[in-house]
Amino acid sequence: xxxxxxxxxxxxxxxxxxxxxxxxxxxxxxxxxxxxxxxxxxxxxxxxxxxxxxxxxxxxxxxxxxxxxxxxxxxxxxxxxxxxxxxxxxxxxxxxxxxxxxxxxxxxxxxxxxxxxxxxxxxxxxxxxxxxxxxxxxxxxxxxxxxxxxxxxxxxxxxxxxxxxxxxxxxxxxxxxxxxxxxxxxxxxxxxxxxxxxxxxxxxxxxxxxxxxxxxxxxxxxxxxxxxxxxxxxxxxxxxxxxxxxxxxxxxxxxxxxxxxxx
Amino acid sequence: xxxxxxxxxxxxxxxxxxxxxxxxxxxxxxxxxxxxxxxxxxxxxxxxxxxxxxxxxxxxxxxxxxxxxxxxxxxxxxxxxxxxxxxxxxxxxxxxxxxxxxxxxxxxxxxxxxxxxxxxxxxxxxxxxxxxxxxxxxxxxxxxxxxxxxxxxxxxxxxxxxxxxxxxxxxxxxxxxxxxxxxxxxxxxxxxxxxxx
Numbered sequence: 001x002x003x004x005x006x007x008x009x010x011x012x013x014x015x016x017x018x019x020x021x022x023x024x025x026x027x028x029x030x031x032x033x034x035x036x037x038x039x040x041x042x043x044x045x046x047x048x049x050x051x052x053x054x055x056x057x058x059x060x061x062x063x064x065x066x067x068x069x070x071x072x073x074x075x076x077x078x079x080x081x082x083x084x085x086x087x088x089x090x091x092x093x094x095x096x097x098x099x100x101x102x103x104x105x106x107x108x109x110x111x112x113x114x115x116x117x118x119x120x121x122x123x124x125x126x127x128x129x130x131x132x133x134x135x136x137x138x139x140x141x142x143x144x145x146x147x148x149x150x151x152x153x154x155x156x157x158x159x160x161x162x163x164x165x166x167x168x169x170x171x172x173x174x175x176x177x178x179x180x181x182x183x184x185x186x187x188x189x190x191x192x193x194x195x196x197x198x199x200x201x202x203x204x205x206x207x208x209x210x211x212x213x214x215x216x217x218x219x220x221x222x223x224x225x226x227x228x229x230x231x232x233x234x235x236x237x238x239x240x241x242x243x244x245x246x247x248x249x250x251x252x253x254x255x256x257x258x259x260x261x262x263x
Numbered sequence: 264x265x266x267x268x269x270x271x272x273x274x275x276x277x278x279x280x281x282x283x284x285x286x287x288x289x290x291x292x293x294x295x296x297x298x299x300x301x302x303x304x305x306x307x308x309x310x311x312x313x314x315x316x317x318x319x320x321x322x323x324x325x326x327x328x329x330x331x332x333x334x335x336x337x338x339x340x341x342x343x344x345x346x347x348x349x350x351x352x353x354x355x356x357x358x359x360x361x362x363x364x365x366x367x368x369x370x371x372x373x374x375x376x377x378x379x380x381x382x383x384x385x386x387x388x389x390x391x392x393x394x395x396x397x398x399x400x401x402x403x404x405x406x407x408x409x410x411x412x413x414x415x416x417x418x419x420x421x422x423x424x425x426x427x428x429x430x431x432x433x434x435x436x437x438x439x440x441x442x443x444x445x446x447x448x449x450x451x452x453x454x455x456x457x458x459x460x
Contacts, residue, residue, distance in 0.1 A: 007335060010326070014339060018346030025350055029357035 034065045036088060043084040045077045064089065075099065075172060099172030100190040101155075101165050105141040105182075106197030106258060108160035112137055112211035128181040135161075136210035139200040141184055147176035167262070192246035193262040194230070194239050201234040208256075215258045221250035265458055267398045270391075272454045274402025280378045281410040282444040287378030291410060292436060294369070301415040302408075307369040309404030312382050314351060315344045316400040319383040320393055340383050348374040378407060414443060 041061040052073035054060040063069035064085065071085045078098065118134035120126055124142035132138040143161035155169035156176060163176075167190065177185040184199055196215060200207040204216030217235040229243035230250050237250070237259065251259040280286045287308070294304040319340050327333055352370050355363040363370075373379055382403045386396040417439050426435050 006330075007332070010330070010332060011335060011339060011342065014322075015342055018342060022346055022349055022353070025353045029353050031356050031360075 036065050037061050039088050040064050040085060043077075043081055043088060044074060045081065047076050098190045099174075099187050100167050100170045101172065101174070101176055101185050102188055102193060102195050102262075103141065103163050103165060103185055104196060104199045105139075105162065105184045106213040106260070107135070107137055107140040107211045108162040110160065111213040112140065124179075125181050133182075137200055137207075137214070139182060139184075139202075140198075140211065142182065146179050146181070147185060150175050150179040188241040192248075193241075194244055194246055194248065194250060195260050195262050196230075196237045196239055196258060197260055198236050198258045200236055203235055207235070213258050214256065216256055218255055220253045220255055221259060224249050224253040267395065269454055269458055270395055270398050271402040271405075272457075274399050275406040275409060276447065276450040277454055278403075279406040279410055279447055280381060280403050281407055282440075282447040284381065285444075286381040287376055287407060288440075290369075290372070290376065290378075291414065292433070292440070295411055295415045295418055298412065298415045298419075300369075301411040304369040304372070305404070305408035305411045308373055308376065308378065308407050309401070311344075311348055311351070311370070311373050311376075312379055312400040312404040312407075313397065314347055315340075315379050315383050316386055316396050318347055319343055320386060320396050323387050336384065336387070337380075340380055344379060344383070345374045378403070410443075414440065417443060 038061075041057060044057040044061060046057050052060045052069075052075070054063050054069070060069065060074070064071060071089065072082050074081050074085075113136055114134050115136045116131065116134050118127055118130070120130060122144050124133075124144045124146040127133045127142050127144055133140075133142045135142065141162045143158060143163070145156070145158045145163065147163050148156040148158060152173065152175065153169045153171055155166045155171075157164055157166065163184075170190075172187055172190065174187045177183070177187055182199065197213060198207070198211070198215035200211065200214050204214075204218070207214035207216060215236040217232045217237070219232050221230045221237050222232050226247065226249065227243050227245055229240045229245070230237055231240070232238070246261070248261050251261050274280075278284060281288065281291045290304055290308070295301045322339065322343060323336065327335060327339065332339075348370060352363070355370070382400050386399055389399070391399060418436065421435055421439055430438070
């Protein structure tokens with residue numbers, strides 16, 4: 001009994017001393033943290049998805065309070081969280097602009113044809129590895145629905161061999177954009193959209209050979225755009241959604257009709 | 264003086280804690296993927312090893328040994344080191360936030376690192392004086408640093424290599440670690456003979 005006590009008591013005392021020192025230190029040397037940080041953190045959904053671009057919700061909360069990060073970056077939280085955040089932080093915040101996915105390909109089976117009779121694994125990734133896919137256009141939608149399988153909200157369907165986004169369901173998470181082996185999907189603020197439905201980087205003549213929806217890179221849209229929001233890069237038109245106001249002039253001007261307006 | 268240099272160099276090269284004594288393998292495999300995290304972790308380890316030795320050595324000499332409590336060494340050391348690291352973290356956060364930020368998560372991670380505990384216990388077992396114990400801790404920390412930085416280089420090479428599927432990930436890392444540790448066998452006997460007259 002005595003031997004046990006002799007062992008227990010010193011360890012207990014050392015432990016106690018350590019505990020007292022630690023508690024004292026944590027009180028004396030308390031770092032004054034902005035008290036709004038925990039409050040802000042509570043408003044955030046806690047999904048730690050990283051869509052805001054910071055390391056989890058904790059990182060975003062810290063950035064909001066200390067570095068004045070924008071309060072409308074939380075995708076899963078949406079408008080509700082923005083409202084709460086603006087109350088806690090006491091600032092006016094623009095409503096979170098919801099984002100949606102856009103598919104930059106319009107080559108369904110009416111407009112382009114298959115190059116080969118593909119009987120391999122039913123996935124875009126696998127098909128892409130063999131001659132760049134079954135279709136004639138090496139840049140277009142492969143049509144096996146890797147994006148559809150990846151979508152958490154079931155917002156993508158495949159129609160006539162072409163992926164389509166159901167905008168009412170899309171939450172703009174961007175998972176599909178990462179999945180597409182041809183990088184056809186981009187994420188943009190959800191409003192009236194000008195969509196260039198072609199991603200073919202070949203010269204106009206080559207593009208038109210493989211798809212009747214192809215952008216020929218004529219720069220008519222670029223010249224017509226009053227905001228300089230549409231540019232021809234690598235032989236196909238690309239819209240800068242930060243500048244685009246959705247006026248639709250480019251869609252009217254487009255010689256081949258590959259620019260469409262989505263609402 | 265010569266003895267101190269021998270202790271330092273042996274701790275870095277011959278008795279390298281990771282590659283010869285196989286202590287601290289967990290951070291060695293876990294944090295060596297990137298050079299900057301490997302450096303951060305190693306600096307934290309050097310720091311904690313020195314602090315831990317400075318605290319546990321007196322405890323052993325003035326508290327445990329006189330009272331015949333040598334058998335409590337392990338548990339007391341663990342307790343003291345864990346508390347010490349927490350304390351250091353609080354102090355750093357308050358007074359040197361820059362260092363606290365750069366050491367980051369690695370500081371609390373090594374509260375119960377076996378390399379740190381190993382250094383403190385081996386210091387006692389080797390019968391070092393206080394100065395020698397501190398030098399040995401510094402050397403061990405530097406050895407850990409050397410192993411981590413070297414191995415992060417090895418790993419970045421592995422990442423780009425074409426490896427058979429069954430070896431991908433941890434298996435090839437362990438093989439590389441064993442080859443790296445074999446290379447350190449080459450240092451055996453070098454340091455003693457360097458200073459032998």
